[in-house]
Amino acid sequence: DALHADTQLFSILQNSLKPEPSSILREGGVIADGFDTELDELRGIQTNCGDFLLALEARERARSGIATLKVEYNRVHGFYIEVTHAQSANVPDDYRRRQTLKNAERYITPELKTFEDKALSANERALAREKFLYEQLLDQLAPFIPQLQRIAAAIAELDVLATFAERSATLNFSAPQFSDDAQISITQGRHPVVEAQVGQFIANDTDLHAVRKMLLITGPNMGGKSTYMRQVALIALLAHIGCFVPAQAATLGELDQIFTRIGASDDLASGRSTFMVEMTEAANILHNATEKSLVLVDEIGRGTSTFDGLALAYAIARHLLEQNRSYTLFATHYFELTRLAEEYAQLANIHLAAIEHQHSIVFLHSVNEGAASQSYGLQVAALAGVPNRVIRSAKKQLLKLEQNSAAQNPQGDLFDRKPEMPEPEEHPALQSLRDLQPDELSPKEALERLYQLKGLV
Numbered sequence: 001d002a003l004h005a006d007t008q009l010f011s012i013l014q015n016s017l018k019p020e021p022s023s024i025l026r027e028g029g030v031i032a033d034g035f036d037t038e039l040d041e042l043r044g045i046q047t048n049c050g051d052f053l054l055a056l057e058a059r060e061r062a063r064s065g066i067a068t069l070k071v072e073y074n075r076v077h078g079f080y081i082e083v084t085h086a087q088s089a090n091v092p093d094d095y096r097r098r099q100t101l102k103n104a105e106r107y108i109t110p111e112l113k114t115f116e117d118k119a120l121s122a123n124e125r126a127l128a129r130e131k132f133l134y135e136q137l138l139d140q141l142a143p144f145i146p147q148l149q150r151i152a153a154a155i156a157e158l159d160v161l162a163t164f165a166e167r168s169a170t171l172n173f174s175a176p177q178f179s180d181d182a183q184i185s186i187t188q189g190r191h192p193v194v195e196a197q198v199g200q201f202i203a204n205d206t207d208l209h210a211v212r213k214m215l216l217i218t219g220p221n222m223g224g225k226s227t228y229m230r231q232v233a234l235i236a237l238l239a240h241i242g243c244f245v246p247a248q249a250a251t252l253g254e255l256d257q258i259f260t261r262i263g264a265s266d267d268l269a270s271g272r273s274t275f276m277v278e279m280t281e282a283a284n285i286l287h288n289a290t291e292k293s294l295v296l297v298d299e300i301g302r303g304t305s306t307f308d309g310l311a312l313a314y315a316i317a318r319h320l321l322e323q324n325r326s327y328t329l330f331a332t333h334y335f336e337l338t339r340l341a342e343e344y345a346q347l348a349n350i351h352l353a354a355i356e357h358q359h360s361i362v363f364l365h366s367v368n369e370g371a372a373s374q375s376y377g378l379q380v381a382a383l384a385g386v387p388n389r390v391i392r393s394a395k396k397q398l399l400k401l402e403q404n405s406a407a408q409n410p411q412g413d414l415f416d417r418k419p420e421m422p423e424p425e426e427h428p429a430l431q432s433l434r435d436l437q438p439d440e441l442s443p444k445e446a447l448e449r450l451y452q453l454k455g456l457v
Contacts, residue, residue: 002154009144016137031130031137039133042126045119052115053079060109066090071112079116080106164243171195173244176235177251184208184236184255184294184327188248191231195246202365203248206232212348214321214328216337219352220376222383224365225331226262228352229296232329233258236294254292259285259326262298275303282316291325298331310334321347338371429456 015035022029031039045052057071066087073079080098083091088105095107108116118125141148167173171192188203195201202224208215217225235245239252261281282300289295300316301309313334320328321344330337341347351372353364361379378398382391432453441449 045122168244176239182210185251190246204367213346217331218372223352229329256292260296289324289326293326295326295328
């Protein structure tokens, strides 16, 4: 019923508009052919100009008996009839001389002049005529506005639902389930945007409920923490707007809002630093999130000093647990926060898995229970192309920092693991050998390099 159109409305639209009208009125192509005689004539001048000139030329040749007569056009003089000097005495009386050349005369006739006036301004006049007709059409449609609004809303809804159906079938989405219980239970959830960009996406589960309200997420940079958090929010949002979700199964309790504190960006126009923007967003969450809200917090406190950031992250996490009691995904590199699980039964530690392999790191992108053992920051830096000399220096400094921390804190390291020993300083001969390209050396150069290596040893 919502798509039903009045017969008169249907007739007006069908007769006045093209089947595929232009979306921009000033470009024309909106009013249907055959609707207005003047507009059709102006359009015909633009599209059939060549045919008219050929027909005129044939008629004038027959009328004047001049076989060499030509009808032509140039930008300076416009349209004209050209006759050679030898035939100029035979031109009809209504010919008016426009230009004299060395070997020919150029004329204009009343018919050609009328056509010229129309042709040179046809496009501009056609657009003006179309605008006039369109405004008349709008006045004619005014009584049908409520009906048009109802039809447009129904078509928009159909468009959205058809898109949901097509994407759900193509991307293997499943129907979410809603529950009266407080929970967000997702089996094999995926992030559809990231999944479309990678060869194989690792799906992960999410389990939040009344006695498991916060997931504290640790793991290396590039391990997938932000992607995991975003996919949970995306699944919750898609489910609540009536779409299937990118998961094997999903059961959701009532959600009233989704809050996010993700990413790092300043607001130069307002004079706000990255940290100020971060704290403003965090304040909004703490003031407005409820126990039915979903909250995403990604590495809060990183925009200030280590101790200030850790203290703020600790206090914000506790406030979310004690006061807001929201469903919370809290990603952090502050491993000290993982001890909150000892104080709050409703907090669970999870981590994105990664393994070291031959002095490098392999991201598994799978979510596992428990806290991560380390952040793998130096390994990620190496992957990014930071020079080996800088990485070795960083490892030495890390060892000193860990030893100083252990000396000042008798409780020992949080994860009870031995600090990594730094790699020994590389011998100059090894560095020289690593830079050597044997296939590019001549016998003489190879012998010289051999003596150089012997000198280094």
